[in-house]
Amino acid sequence: MPELPEVESIVRGIKNKIEGRTIVSAEMIKGRDDVIKYPSSSEYAEEIKGRMIEKMRRRGKYILLELSGGVLSVIHLRMTGRLIFVPGGRADDKYACVIYRLDDGSCLMYADVRRLGTLHLLCGGDLSMVKGLSSLGPEPLSEDFSADYLARIAKGSRSRIKSFLLDQKHIAGLGNIYVDEALAISRIHPLRLAGSLSLSEIEALHEAVNKVIAAGIEDGGTTFRDYRNGTGGKGAHQEHLYVYSRKGKACRFCGAAIEKITVGGRGTYFCPKCQVMKD
């Protein structure tokens, strides 16, 4: 489940290899090209052909390829999407959906077991086609994401803090794993209402979000099952998790058994001793 650190790791690993390269063609794999949401896959292939990749960057969980002529390629991996750079150009993944052939013989492959990922090609800077991208909140580790900002948006909110943090309009890039981790580090129960947090709790949470995102990037992401970086490798942050996927195991802070509950339909892990419910 690629979240900010995973997507960042992909971009860092591929960026230097594809910037400046021209896309010779986009090969659509039959029956798997329905990951392309706009325009049609044939128009997509026609429109992207011959364009140079001027810049690759990340915004939230989105991968953005700025192409020549003001065209923007937007890729969201959702659950099982992978973007892999293949130097020799022999992309033979069973789950390949789209293969971008580059002018030096290499290729960039989009593969996705469940095909929940989404690919868009936007001309003329119309971001409204990708609703989530145009309404993204500030990036963790950025100046815009301050404790003050967090306090301001949380104030008056009746959402549970877990759901609140997962909302990309509030903060860009957090997903199920890093939200649980940030709440564990700041010792906040996932069911707390966002508007009920004290200033010191907000400050602790702000710091925890930055800390866990930085650690995730440092470790090259978290690989449970599906995640792979831009060259097919695994991340290492799964070795350093405090609560996520650790049901029944000992809390690294106090030794109590980690519990699992459902919050907003998501599996949620927390330490019942460190993260006490109030309100």
Place this chain on the structure above:
DNA sequence: CTCACCCCCTGGTTGC
């Protein structure tokens, strides 16, 4: 505004 719920989709795991 916030919620529950459904959908998208497949593979791994669990239960009988």
Place this chain on the structure above:
DNA sequence: TGCAACCAGGGGGTGA
């Protein structure tokens, strides 16, 4: 062993 139910969860959409 086989097969069905369930789970993983990001994000869009809908109706309460």
